[in-house]
Amino acid sequence: MKSFLDEDFILQTETAKHIFHDYAEKLPIIDYHCHISPQEIYEDRRFETLGDVWFGGKQEDGSYFGDHYKWRLMRSNGIPEEMVTGREDELQRFKGFAETLTKAIGNPMYHWCNLELKKYFGITKPLTVQNAEEIWNKCNDMLQNDPEMTVRGLIRQSNVAYVGTTDDPTDSLEWHEKIANDDSIEFMVRPSFRPDKAINITKEGFKEYIVKLAETVGKRSLDSAEEVIDALIQRVEFFAAHGCVASDHGLDYIPFKMMTMAECNNAFTKVMNGKEITLDEAEGYQTALLLSLGKAYHKHGIAMELHYSCLRNMNERMFRLEGPDTGFDMIANNSCGGNIAKLMSELDKTGELPKTIIFSLNPADNAQIGTILGCFQSSEVPGKIQHGPAWWFNDTKSGMEEQMKSLANLGLLGNFIGMLTDSRSFLSYTRHDYFRRIMCNLIGEWVENGEYPNDEKALESIVSGISYYNAKRYFGI
Template identity: 70%
Template sequence: MKAFMDKDFLLETETAKHLFHDYAESLPLVDYHCHIPPQEIYEDRRFDDLAQVWLGGENPDGTYFGDHYKWRLMRSNGVSEDYVTGSKPGLERLEKFAEAVELAIGNPMYHWCNLELRKFFGYEGYLSPKSVKEIWDVTGEKLRHDPDLTVRGLIRKANVAFIGTTDDPIDSLEWHEKIANDPTITFQVCPSFRPDKAVNINKAGFAEYMGKLATSVGKEALTSAQEVCDALVERLEFFAKMGCRASDHGLDYVPFRTCTMEEADAAFRKAMAGEELTLAEIEGYQTTLLLHLGRAYHRLGIVMQLHYSCLRNNNERMFRRMGADTGFDMIAQNTCGGSIAQLLSALDLTEECPKTILYSLNPADNAQLGTLLGCFQSDEIPGKIQHGSAWWFNDTKTGMEEQMKSLASLGLLGNFVGMLTDSRSFLSYARHDYFRRILCNLIGHWVENGEYPNDEEALKKIVEGICYNNATRYFNL
C-alpha cells in the first residue's frame, strides 16, 4: 500500500515519477486566469488564521468572499450557514469543515486541502476532526508571524511567475499600477478584461452599469450600442497599456445572431428604458459586441477567453439572501458549438480572429470543442485556438484526465497552455501541482504502455511546454 500523499502522489509509473520530479515539479507557474484581488497583493495582506484563508466570510458591504467549493462541501454535510459563511468563531468553522472533508473521499477538495497544508505550512499529517486543533495552532502561528506567509510570500513560495487577475472594464487598475511600480514585487501581475456587465444586456443592473461605463470614458451617458463598443475598446486599450494579456467572457451560452448596428442601437435603447427585449434583440446586441471586441483583441494581441454552460444562482432563497457567486451554480446543457464556430468564422473572414481559449462547464462538450479547434488554427502561433483546462466542477482528477485525453485524441496536447487556478484563494496554487502530477501520470502510462516512444528530448519538450513554456509563448510573457 502506498503512503498517503507521499512525494510520488498520483504518480503510478517510473516514467511518470521521472517526468514530474525532473521536469514539471520545479517549473514556475503561469496562473493566467484567477480572481484574487490585486489590492491584497500590493498591500501584502497577512491572514489571521486558516479559517479566514479557506472559508472567508462576509464583507462590510454585505457581499461574500471565500471558496465556494468549500462552502458547498460543508452544506452537503448539513452544516448551518452560520459556520459556512457566517460569523461563528474561526476554529469552530474549521472544525465543521474538517468533519465534512473527512467524508470527501474521491473529491479533489480532499487532495487540495492536504496539498496546501504540506506545501505552505510543512504539515505532514492530514486534515480530520482529530487533527484540526493541531492544524489550527500550527497554521495560525505561521500565518500571523512567518515572514514568508504574507500574500506576497505565499505567491513566491508557490514559484508563481505570472498572475492574470479578472477585472471590470471600469476598474481604474490603480493596484496594478502600484504593483508594476514596486521593484520589490518580482512576479508579474496583469489585469484581464471582463466585460460581462456590458455584454449581458438582459441581466439586472445593465442600465446602471452603462452609467458607470460612460463615466469611465468621460461621458455623461452612452446613447447607442456603437458608443458602448467604442467605450469598451477605449477601456481595453487602457488595459493593454497596463499589461493586459487576456480578456474573459462568462456567458450562459455563446450566441451568434448578426444584426445591423441600427438594430443593436434599438435594442440598447429598449434596455435602457427598462423594456423587455426579445431573444433576437438580446442575441443580436451580444453578437455585435463580441465581434467588435474580438477584432480589438486581435489588433491588440489580447487572448479571448470564453467560459460558458453554467446555470447560475439556482437557489432563489439563498440568492436573495447572499447574492451571486456563493455556491449555488450548476452545469448547464447548451448546444452552442455551432454559434462559437460562426463567431470565430466571422472574425476569421477578415483575418481578425484573436487567440481564443474555449471552456465549457459541460464535459459532454469536450469532443465538440476538440473538433472545433482544428477549424480555426493558423500559422500565427501553434495552438492559436485552445481547449481550456478542465474548469470549475471539472477540475477533478477524472475531469482533467478526460479533458486532456480528448484534446490529445482530436488535436495536439503538446501545444496545450495548461492549468489555471480560477480561484479566489492565495493557497490554490497547489492545484498546479495536482494538475502536473495528473499530466505526468497520464503521459507516463502512454509511454510505458508502448503508445509513445521513450524519447527523452520529446517528452521533456511536451511536459515543460504544457506546464510552462506554451503559456509564456501564448500570452507573450
C-alpha cells in the first residue's frame, strides 16, 4: 500500500515517476488566469490566520470574498452558514472544516488542502478533527512570523514566473503599474481584460456600469453601442500598454446574432431608457461587442478566453443574502458550440481571429470543443485555438484526465498550454503540481501500455511543454 501524499503521489508507473520528477516537477508556473489581488501582491500582505488565506468570508463592507469550494463542502456537511462565511470563531470554523474534509474522500479538495499544508507548512499528517487545533496554531505562527509566508514569499516558494490577474476595463491598473516599477518583485504580474459587465446588457447593474465606463474614458455619457465599443477598445489599448496578454469572458453562453449597428444602437438605447429588449436584440448587441473586441485582441496579440455554461446564483434566497460568487452556481447545458464556431468564422474572414481558449463548464462539451479547434488552427502559433484545462467543477482528477484524453483524441495534446489556478488563494499553486502529476501519470500509462514509444526526447518535449513552455510561447512571456 502506498503512503498518502508521498513523493510519488498519483504516479502509478515508473515512467510516470520519471517524467514527472525529471521533466515537470521543477519547472516554473505560468498562472495565466486567476482572481488574486494585485494590491495584495504589491503590499506583500501578511495573513494573520490560516482562515484568512483558506476561507475568507464576510468583509468590512458587507461583501464576501474567499474560497467558495470550501464553503460548498462545509454546507454539504450541514455546517451552519454563520460558521461557513462568518468569522466570529475562526478556530471552531477550522475544526468544522477539518471534520468535513475527513469525509471528502474522492474530492479534489482533500488532496488540495493537504498538499497546501505539506508544501507551505511542512505538515505531513492529514488534517483531522483531532489535530486541527495543533495545525491551526502551527500555521498561524508561521503566517505571522516566518519571513517567507507573506504573499510575495508564497509566490516565490511556488516558483511562479507569471500571474495573470482578472481585471475590469474600468480598473486604473494602479497596482500593476506599481508592481512593474518595483524591481524587488522577481515574477511577472499582468492584467487580463474582462468586459463582462459591458456585454451583459440584460443583467442587473448594466446601466450603472455604462456610466462608470464613460467616466473612465473621460466622457459624460455613452449614448450608443458604437460608443460603448469605442470605449472598450480604448481600454483594450490601455491594458495592452500595461502588458496584458489575455482577455476573459465569463458568459452564460456564447451568443451569435448578426445585426446592423443601427439595430444594436436601438437595443442599447432601449435598455438605457429602462425598456425591455428581445432575446434577439440582446444577442445582437453582445455579438457586435464580441466581434469588435476579438478584432482588437488580434491587433494587440491578446488571447481571448471564453468561459461558458454556468448557471449562476441559483439559490435566490442565499444570493439575496450573500451576493454573487459565494458558492451557489451550477453546470448549465447550453448548445452554443455552433455559435462559437460562427463567431470565430466571422473573425477569421478578415484574418482577425485572435488566439482563443475555450472553456465549457459542462464536460459533455469536451468533444465538441475538440472539433471546433481543428476548424480554426493556423500557422500564427502552434495550437492557436486551445481547449482550456478542466475548469471549476471539472478540475478533479477524473475531470482533468477526461479533458486531456478528449484533447488527445481530437487534437494535439503536445501543444496544450496546461493548467491555471482560477483561484482567489495564494496557496492554490499546488493545483499545478496536482495537474502535472495527473498529466504525467496519464502519459506514463500510455507509454507503459505500448501506446506511445519510450522516446526520451519526445516525452521531455511533451511534458515540459504542457507544464510550462507551451504557455510561455502562446502568451509571448
